[in-house]
Amino acid sequence: MQEQQGVADVAGQARRAPMQPVVSDRLDSLFGGLSARKRIAVCQLPVSATVGLVVLAAAAFSPATLASNLFMSALLFHVAIAAACVAIPWGRLPASAFAVIPLLDCLAIGFTREAGGPAFSVLSVTLLFPVIWLSAQVRPYMPVLAIVGTVLSTVAPSFLQGSVPAGGSMIRVLILPLVMAVVAVSAHVVATTLRRHRARIVQDEQDLARTLDESVRRQGLLDAVLKAVGVGVWVVDARGRTVLANKAMRTDPALAGVVDPSGGQGLLMADRCTPVPAGLLPAARAAAGDAFADELYWAGPPERQHAYSVSSHGFPPVGGQGAGAVITFVDVTSLVSALAAKDDFVATVSHELRTPLTSILGYLELVLDEPGHEDVREELNVVRRNAEHLLNLVNDLIAVASERVDLSLEETDLARLLALEVDAAQPKAAGNGLQLVLEAEEPLPARVDPERISQVFRNLLSNAIKYSPNGGTITARALSTGSGMACSITDTGLGMTAEEQEQAFTKFFRSARSRETAIPGAGLGLPVSKTIVEGHGGSISLDSEPGVGTTATFILPHA
Known part of the structure; x- marks a missing residue:
């Protein structure tokens, strides 16, 4: 239980305390919370900061450059672009309107580089900022704009000064846009890949969160069920x-x-x-x-x-x-106690019934032995048969209640016992349109209680006859096997389902079909037979299929 509680605690903490964000997550959260105007200003900040460093470098190492009107005009162009980033309400404009800012940055960088002369040619590297800014966008045409901006930064200043690029300038006009084109395409591919990877990560995190929530919910449900169930x-x-x-x-x-x-x-x-x-x-x-x-x-x-x-x-x-x-x-203490009380009650009542029944049968024998009762002798015989039947039923009740029988073992021929019971059952079988077949090895010596084993044969044959209402064949077999003396009764009657076979040896159990067709019986034949067979150290089993028939088999140990 401690292990289960630990799992629940860990799952609960995982749900309550989200995963510690990494640096990129914090930056994304910070940048995503800015307005459109502030985001444009932040993206422009690297260019503005670089221009500020250029001014400081010019003041320190080339003061004459600051005296150039063209250079100062280029710097004012940068200031105007930075002011536009802050002043224009970008949130009211189309999402792609910001692209004008990095394009103007490219022009401004080109003018600054031309105005500063050869010493400021390094400013071409600054083009990376607007190029990457444009290329990192979702829209596929943004890298094209970045390449256009690079071309403008190399060509436009020369045309505005009234000159045509030549010599070393042509190398820059050709190579710089080509390099920036490669950078633009690479930046766009990398940004797109990272964006897709991030989207997958976010989706995986959401799926993981849902799975964790479901796991916690199931864990809580399991805890509740385990605590509530008795x-x-x-x-x-x-x-x-x-x-x-x-x-x-x-x-x-x-x-x-x-x-x-x-x-x-x-x-x-x-x-x-x-x-x-x-x-x-x-x-x-x-x-x-x-x-x-x-x-x-x-x-x-x-x-x-x-x-x-x-x-x-x-x-x-x-x-x-x-x-x-x-x-x-x-x-199941209460159930076991109830079953024991039921068995005690059945045993007590059965003993109480057996005494008067024995007395009734004794007096009937006396009456039948005395002369002068010839006119009611047939009726008295009927009474005796029913009293004997009732006494046999009471004896069965006592046997199943105590789950033991008293045995008087002696050397006996099982084949002969089976043949006698088959002969006795022939009239009843014939009355039901059944053919009774005997297949037995003779002799088949065994040390058993003849009366009790005959009772088992009677019970099994009686069941086979009762549960074969539509005629057919009943086969009684007895033979010696390596595991013992095997005796079986096979019918072609109603058969039983698997569920009914599991309960067939339960006291007083009767199948639904037998109740529906009003087949007589108390549900004691198989339990009594099981008690007798197991009392001999043997075993009994059923093999049945609905509509096909049933085979009841019991095996007794060799003498």
């Missing part, structure tokens, strides 16, 4: 170490020793006293990749033990995070 949730990594445990898991006293083994008593087996071996603990099983569901464990001190239905679901490594498993603990 189920204990325990997340472990691939080594079985705790990654997360919700409030219900940490505050349950009975589970104190589960998350932290040193914090109290651990889990107990179904007998409520045997500690679960280390290798069978939920975290160890989850770390080993074992997925399980609804397994019963007990926890807590003897006087306050709680039952938990434990499930584990693994998850694969995602996004750099390792694999692990989510283990849930559902407190």
Whole structure:
């Protein structure tokens, strides 16, 4: 839980405290907050500052230059351009109107260079400022204007002085615009690339911010769900170490020793006293990749033990995070107690019913043995059959309630027991239009309780007949295999869904189809058969498909 809280804290801080801006971000923020007039003035500032340095240099090293009217006119041209940057309301003009300023700068630089003579030819480098200013714009025609301005700066001063460039001046007229053209194109390409890269960065930052907000929202939702749910949730990594445990898991006293083994008593087996071996603990099983569901464990001190239905679901490594498993603990103490109370009630009532039924059958036998009742003997036999049926039902209730049966083992031929039950079921099967087929190895010796195994055969054959209302074939098989004595009853009847097969051995369970078609039964045949087979050390299973049929198979160990 501490790790989960740490993730939430980091995410919250990241949302509350934006990333520290770099120098370029601060400059962009400062420049973007200026008005159009101030932005033009700031862009003009490098040229104005350079001209100021030129004046200082001329005053210090060439005072005669300042006496030149042409030079002073060029300086006044620069001053007028700077004043225009501040005086003109650029925000009211079209966005590209500012281009006139760098073009005039090119002319002014050319006039200043010509007026200053050879000593001021270095001013050609100053053309970089207006050229880059124009070329860095979004509009593709701006680099062309920058090249035009460079050409004007080399040609216009000569024409205004009434002379034609020649000799060394022609070299400058040709080379300087060409160099500035390369600079203009390069500046435009670099500026466009940087602008696109910045746009991608801004978009990525926005996407990251949205992802972070969504992550924080989901984290908050997860926190709320984990705190609100009454189920204990325990997340472990691939080594079985705790990654997360919700409030219900940490505050349950009975589970104190589960998350932290040193914090109290651990889990107990179904007998409520045997500690679960280390290798069978939920975290160890989850770390080993074992997925399980609804397994019963007990926890807590003897006087306050709680039952938990434990499930584990693994998850694969995602996004750099390792694999692990989510283990849930559902407190089912009340349900287990209710089921135990139900079984106790069924067992108690069944015992109470068996005594009078046994007495009724005893007196019926006495009456039937005495002469003089020939006129009601048929009715008395009906009463006896129904009383015996009711007694058998009560015995089944006692068996499923106690989940054990008393067995009297003896050497028996399973094939013979199955043949007898098949013969007994033939009339009922024929009445339902069914063909009953026996396939058995003879002899098939086994050490079993003959009466109880015959009861299993009867239950399975009865189910096969009842759930095959449209005729068909029922095949009874018994054979010896490497794993034991295998007996199966196969029908071609209604069949069961996967969900119904999972509950088929539950006490009193009956499928929806059997209820809809009013097929008689109490839902005890399969549970009783399971109890008897497992009492012999065997196992029983079902294989069914709706509309195709069902095969019930039980395997008993060899004698």
